[in-house]
Amino acid sequence: MATAENKQVVLQRYIEEAPKETDMAMGMGKIELKAPKGSAALLVKNLYLSCDPYMRGRMRDFHGSYIPPFVLSRVFFSHLLDVPIEGFGVAKVLDSDDPDFKPGDFISGLTGWEEYSLIRSTWQLRKIQPDDSVPLSYHLGLLEIAWNSSRNHEEVKVDGWSEKEGKVGGWIEIMEKLGMPGFTAYVGFYEICSPKKGEYVFVSAASGAVGQLVGQLAKLHGCYVVGSAGSSQKVDLLKNKLGFDEAFNYKEETDLDAALKRYFPEGIDIYFDNVGGAILDAALLNMRIHGRIAVCGMVSLHSISDPKGIQNLYCVVPKRIRMQGFLQSDYLDKFPQFLEHVTENFKQGKIVYIEDMNEGLETAPAAFAGLFSGKNVGKQVICVARD
Amino acid sequence: MATAENKQVVLQRYIEEAPKETDMAMGMGKIELKAPKGSAALLVKNLYLSCDPYMRGRMRDFHGSYIPPFVLSRVFFSHLLDVPIEGFGVAKVLDSDDPDFKPGDFISGLTGWEEYSLIRSTWQLRKIQPDDSVPLSYHLGLLEIAWNSSRNHEEVKVDGWSEKEGKVGGWIEIMEKLGMPGFTAYVGFYEICSPKKGEYVFVSAASGAVGQLVGQLAKLHGCYVVGSAGSSQKVDLLKNKLGFDEAFNYKEETDLDAALKRYFPEGIDIYFDNVGGAILDAALLNMRIHGRIAVCGMVSLHSISDPKGIQNLYCVVPKRIRMQGFLQSDYLDKFPQFLEHVTENFKQGKIVYIEDMNEGLETAPAAFAGLFSGKNVGKQVICVARD
Structure with a gap:
């Protein structure tokens, strides 16, 4: 042996x-x-x-x-x-x-x-x-x-x-x-965000494992998509390789609220939240009426050792925002659709994966x-x- | 003249x-x-x-x-x-x-x-x-x-x-x-909370104009209902006149999380939030999987001059919590049902109004x-x- x-x-x-x-x-x-x-x-x-x-x-x-x-x-x-x-x-x-x-x-x-x-x-x-x-x-x-x-x-x-x-x-x-960023992105976008063609979609940590697919699914769905990421290299990637309409480096923004107003003059219909914290707070201020926030990020662990509360949660009342945490495991019946949709688009070159x-x-x-x-x-x- | x-x-x-x-x-x-x-x-x-x-x-x-x-x-x-x-x-x-x-x-x-x-x-x-x-x-x-x-x-x-x-x-x-606490209570409970018989319901500001009706609707629906209020007189009212299963004076609780654990050893399925702030934070810790939070409170105005962030929002991910702000005006088609339901129960003495x-x-x-x-x-x- x-x-x-x-x-x-x-x-x-x-x-x-x-x-x-x-x-x-x-x-x-x-x-x-x-x-x-x-x-x-x-x-x-x-x-x-x-x-x-x-x-x-x-x-x-x-x-x-x-x-x-x-x-x-x-x-x-x-x-x-x-x-x-x-x-x-x-x-x-x-x-x-x-x-x-x-x-x-x-x-x-x-x-x-x-x-x-x-x-x-x-x-x-x-x-x-x-x-x-x-x-x-x-x-x-992608395909976990x-x-x-x-x-x-x-x-x-x-x-x-x-x-x-x-x-x-x-x-x-x-x-x-x-273990399943691909299916998490799929479930979060289609089941939690209730997307409609032409809506304004914001994705944080957009070049990450989940974010990159969310953005591409949103584009395939006919949405306008802006992503935030933490370096100019990632911003390039989002705009030039992943097909986001716009992207910005949040580390270069001194005022995240102003940044979102610049990229979303009409406001945000869907925020796919991978990070929580200050970006979520700024997004809340910029949500449109009946906006939806899919909360995917493991904010939990970060906030325990670095507790910064969310200040703008009050926005959910006048804007009638639906904010929802989710785990993909609640939606396993959608898995065959996911696999077909993503694999098909990947093989056709309509979805890329970094x-x-x-x-x-x-x-x-x-x-x-x-x-x-x-x-x-x-x-x-x-x-x-x-x- | x-x-x-x-x-x-x-x-x-x-x-x-x-x-x-x-x-x-x-x-x-x-x-x-x-x-x-x-x-x-x-x-x-x-x-x-x-x-x-x-x-x-x-x-x-x-x-x-x-x-x-x-x-x-x-x-x-x-x-x-x-x-x-x-x-x-x-x-x-x-x-x-x-x-x-x-x-x-x-x-x-x-x-x-x-x-x-x-x-x-x-x-x-x-x-x-x-x-x-x-x-x-x-x-x-009640009947606005x-x-x-x-x-x-x-x-x-x-x-x-x-x-x-x-x-x-x-x-x-x-x-x-x-102007419409009665209809707000009705819409918030039935349309936002998706209540099921036997579920555990927590209502803050429970003796207020909205809260007292939410609690009574929840009881009529077969839920277990606990309310929080700010005086022993109100707690008496909730338990002895409004039919809540339990009620507590939040001002007497040094640890709101512990208070909720005492009243909800099994956790909370539905939190009807009239206040935001520390009570919302404690409720988040005690929500059950797939819990729902209807956000009704005008936390907004209070939080501007007294900004205390929400710390426990991370709970929405693992617990898959749906948190939703609402205005009753989005649900006017439900108004005839509301009027019939509440008026009928009021006239039969099954709903009281303080x-x-x-x-x-x-x-x-x-x-x-x-x-x-x-x-x-x-x-x-x-x-x-x-x-």
Whole structure:
């Protein structure tokens, strides 16, 4: 039985502020490249890892959110293996003790930030059918597939994270929400925003994994679309590659309200909110009567350590604004439509998808930290290995 | 032609904080008890005046809201008549130059805080059909009737208060929203809250004009209903007269989150928000998955001079909360159902309605100021004259 060295990304300490590269470290473990008999587990080789802002929440020593924190590496120093950071990834199965998977299968789901992982919670994985016209890494973003809801999720619910306590589910919620930017964009735009042709649409974090698709869906729907992003490079991308009508760099605006008035002299019908905070506050002031706000952003985790209240919520009354949070997992019946709509448009070149791919597991800490200074352009992915 | 002395309530100064009795003053004018030929106006005798929290907004020297300020009395000191505060009232027509009205008719609509008023904007009035089973003053609250939408509202739109600028209409909006607590309660509960039998409903400012009806409608619908109010007398009223399952005095709670957890161990399905601020923030923490928040309160005006941001808005994402502002005027097609439902239940004694009636125009400044310290119990009304 082959034993391999296994590079890992581990968390060094819990944080309060934005993550820094040095909050993480590279570790080296050993792993048997085998799924033990009776474990019902898979031994996989990780190929692509997804960097997602929500992961910051798991780096905090805070148990009141609905996302449990990562385990600090030092807690397990007596074990042979360290415990890496977890996240979504695409991987290849090397060995399987689960009859639903066999060596050579490609899967996506929650895995470790390491070269090889032993995944026991196979219920949360899905098999990817390779398709030459769609890069494997796109399954971390554009085309991430809905969870197989026929599987029994109950068994892996994490104790103490119940809906009753307002902590809304456990792992399942996290994974169902966060692994699926493409379907999140689709559900948020069509089911929550009730879009009509010709309406004025504003998207924040518009070059991000969700935002870029929202903007393109809105354009295909006949809307006027403006996006905000955090660098001139991203603004270029939005205008010249993603087909937004306008885009602006919010970091260059001293008055966000004035900026929105400039881009939306008639006001905003639909705001797709990926960020909350000051941009949401400015958007509220610029919404039109009967405007809709789809709240997608994980404002939660950010606002706990950086609490800035929303000042302009009063606008919802005179403007009759509907503001709605959502998780794509409530709309799984729309999944086949999504897949057909987006895949079809993608293959016809009417939808493009921007990835920011870093090469090598060693680049992961810096790439993850970069999310919070807006370094990435498009969906941030780490390539651990190509196959 | 009879000329009468005309007691008035005038505004002395613009305010920033909560209104005080001394911000207003009693004035004495003279008025001809006649509607001049060609004026298309009515000369009315005011009987009942409505004290509404929104009027505070018109006492501020702030032109950025959608409610223009009152005219200060001193601006017009060279005129024969001072300009009184305006508000909703029930009045008797003494003379009419409008063919739709005749002496002896009872009307409700926007009038002056004075004994007699010459009302030129008769389009905004409605005729009351006297009904012995319903006190005249109830037309300022429970049974206020929808505006006749067949009348041409355009002509009286106030310049500069356009929807385009996000200032959402002018007088019409104000009047359509604010004069109709009964219909507002009905629309907010049935159209915005999507109630289901057995759900957990929380109502703030529950003994107020809107809140008391929302709670009773929710009970009739088979919900579990808890109200918050600002005195033990109001809490008694909610529990013993209005049929709420539970009620609490929010002023006695040091931790609103803990209070809501006590009354809603299972969480809140529906929050009917009449106040915003800290109670909304606590409610957000206690909402259940797929909860709904109907935002009815004029938080706007309060938050401008006392800006406290909402901290817990992030809850809308994991809990998939729908939060919606509304004005009853968008739902006029439901008005016949409302009238039948509420009148029928009222006559059968299944709905009660609590008024706080002060006698005499002189009591108006103190009664109005009292709204902001929660002095009133039920809908605050001033009786100027009985007929």
